[in-house]
Amino acid sequence: MAADQNLLGVPPSLSAKVVGSFAYLTVRDRLPTILTKVIDTIHRNKNKFFEEYGEEGIQAEKQTISLLSKMRNELQTDKPVLALTDCLQDTESWNQYLQRHQIEGDEESVSWFKSPWLYVECYMYRRIQEALWLNPPISDYDVFNEGKTQSFFESQQAVMALCTYLEGVKKNMEEISKNQLFEQFNKLLQVSLWGNKCDLSISAGQDNSQKTSPIDSLDSLQPLILVDDSNMVWSTLTSMQRPGQPEKITAGRVDIVLDNAGFELVTDLILADFLVSSGLVREVHFHGKSFPWFVSDVTAHDFQWTIRQTMAANHRWMSKSGVQWQMYVKEGVWSYHDHPFWTLPHEFCDMATDAPDLYATLKAADLVLFKGDLNYRKLTGDRDWDHTVSFDTALRGFGPAPLCSLRTLKANVQVGLQPGQGEKLTSQNPDWMTSGKYAVIQFGSPKDQI
Numbered sequence: 001m002a003a004d005q006n007l008l009g010v011p012p013s014l015s016a017k018v019v020g021s022f023a024y025l026t027v028r029d030r031l032p033t034i035l036t037k038v039i040d041t042i043h044r045n046k047n048k049f050f051e052e053y054g055e056e057g058i059q060a061e062k063q064t065i066s067l068l069s070k071m072r073n074e075l076q077t078d079k080p081v082l083a084l085t086d087c088l089q090d091t092e093s094w095n096q097y098l099q100r101h102q103i104e105g106d107e108e109s110v111s112w113f114k115s116p117w118l119y120v121e122c123y124m125y126r127r128i129q130e131a132l133w134l135n136p137p138i139s140d141y142d143v144f145n146e147g148k149t150q151s152f153f154e155s156q157q158a159v160m161a162l163c164t165y166l167e168g169v170k171k172n173m174e175e176i177s178k179n180q181l182f183e184q185f186n187k188l189l190q191v192s193l194w195g196n197k198c199d200l201s202i203s204a205g206q207d208n209s210q211k212t213s214p215i216d217s218l219d220s221l222q223p224l225i226l227v228d229d230s231n232m233v234w235s236t237l238t239s240m241q242r243p244g245q246p247e248k249i250t251a252g253r254v255d256i257v258l259d260n261a262g263f264e265l266v267t268d269l270i271l272a273d274f275l276v277s278s279g280l281v282r283e284v285h286f287h288g289k290s291f292p293w294f295v296s297d298v299t300a301h302d303f304q305w306t307i308r309q310t311m312a313a314n315h316r317w318m319s320k321s322g323v324q325w326q327m328y329v330k331e332g333v334w335s336y337h338d339h340p341f342w343t344l345p346h347e348f349c350d351m352a353t354d355a356p357d358l359y360a361t362l363k364a365a366d367l368v369l370f371k372g373d374l375n376y377r378k379l380t381g382d383r384d385w386d387h388t389v390s391f392d393t394a395l396r397g398f399g400p401a402p403l404c405s406l407r408t409l410k411a412n413v414q415v416g417l418q419p420g421q422g423e424k425l426t427s428q429n430p431d432w433m434t435s436g437k438y439a440v441i442q443f444g445s446p447k448d449q450i
């Protein structure tokens with residue numbers, strides 16, 4: 001057995017201890033850049049804090065910046081990862097996780113560069129929240145809000161094009177054949193897939209909003225989908241038409257584990273609207289983050305704000321879509337959830353034991369769509385798998401329901417490829433795993449777990 005695999009054949013976690021690896025470059029370069037932008041954002045809003053909170057606001061701004069600068073120094077000089085001190089709902093989980101990783105009595109064993117990449121990257125975002133939470137009255141300030149709202153506003157052309165397209169599909173919904181329905185499903189599933197390119201943490205906050213109409217570019221993007229299990233997703237959707245009363249088939253429930261706010265969230269809402277208005281699905285549960293995460297991930301505020309903004313748009317089909325989405329939320333057809341597990345560093349194979357309530361919630365879904373790269377890293381444990389290992393193997397027993405990852409590749413973990421496919425890609429594009437240029441629609445079957 002290769003030295004770098006444990007007894008169960010599970011490879012090691014990706015880590016910045018591998019000099020020159022993508023994890024190393026992220027921890028050495030990108031994370032400090034993101035942290036510096038956070039500090040600048042807080043400093044730039046100093047006057048706003050003064051206007052809103054007076055002297056207390058200035059004190060809080062100064063204190064928060066000094067905590068973040070201290071963390072940046074720890075990160076850049078590879079200091080030990082420190083326990084959290086903010087006594088919040090998830091603090092215990094974080095500190096237990098730290099102890100589990102620490103070699104008995106050796107604090108140095110868990111440092112920024114020596115620990116699993118997944119852990120330290122998640123930890124940085126949680127420490128940003130600790131710095132804010134320890135400094136009321138700016139505790140609930142969203143340091144990433146400007147970037148997320150900018151991504152929405154700068155994608156308006158694409159959003160208008162999508163809402164117009166959806167309106168056209170919905171108008172003919174009664175007449176279209178099952179084949180045409182499958183075609184429309186594929187298009188909107190791929191629009192949601194490519195919406196994941198718009199992620200502000202890979203770009204370290206640089207603008208990467210969607211400028212062109214996403215529907216027009218689908219054909220040219222098709223060859224860049226390395227694994228396409230959309231047929232599995234379709235048969236899961238259509239087979240879950242539960243036989244209800246003879247005249248009415250009750251469709252099932254789809255859960256969407258969201259990724260980025262801005263344009264990507266709109267593509268997810270468009271897909272969810274299509275699923276419900278086509279009658280394929282009865283209800284959609286959206287899962288977002290309980291605090292600002294990985295620069296652009298969706299929070300409850302982002303979810304509501306995006307629907308309100310769409311409603312208020314000065315564009316007929318955009319505002320019509322927004323009104324419909326607000327109605328879905330009001331009627332309970334759509335619901336938003338933000339379990340704390342999604343902002344822990346855990347690999348998803350630990351969910352059944354570390355968050356049994358969430359696992360049970362997902363078991364009630366007929367299909368769970370996982371958006372984005374970080375979710376893919378957690379599905380596969382951010383391990384250094386061979387590319388030809390099956391997705392089911394990498395899931396290591398995680399499978400509350402039929403699931404599908406819709407992910408553009410932005411980290412060097414990818415499984416489920418054909419023999420030779422990875423080597424061919426490397427010869428053509430050495431950065432194929434991290435450029436965001438390629439994507440997968442990867443299906444995993446349900447597992448019987450506790």
Ligand SMILES: O=P(O)(O)OC[C@@]1(O)O[C@H](CO)[C@@H](O)[C@@H]1O
Nearest residue numbers: 199201202372373374375410411
């Ligand atoms: O989950 P997302 O938004 O698709 O991507 C998250 C991400 O930008 O953060 C990490 C890089 O810092 C990588 O996991 C990935 O590139």
Ligand SMILES: [Mn+2]
Nearest residue numbers: 259260294297
């Ligand atoms: Mn993200």
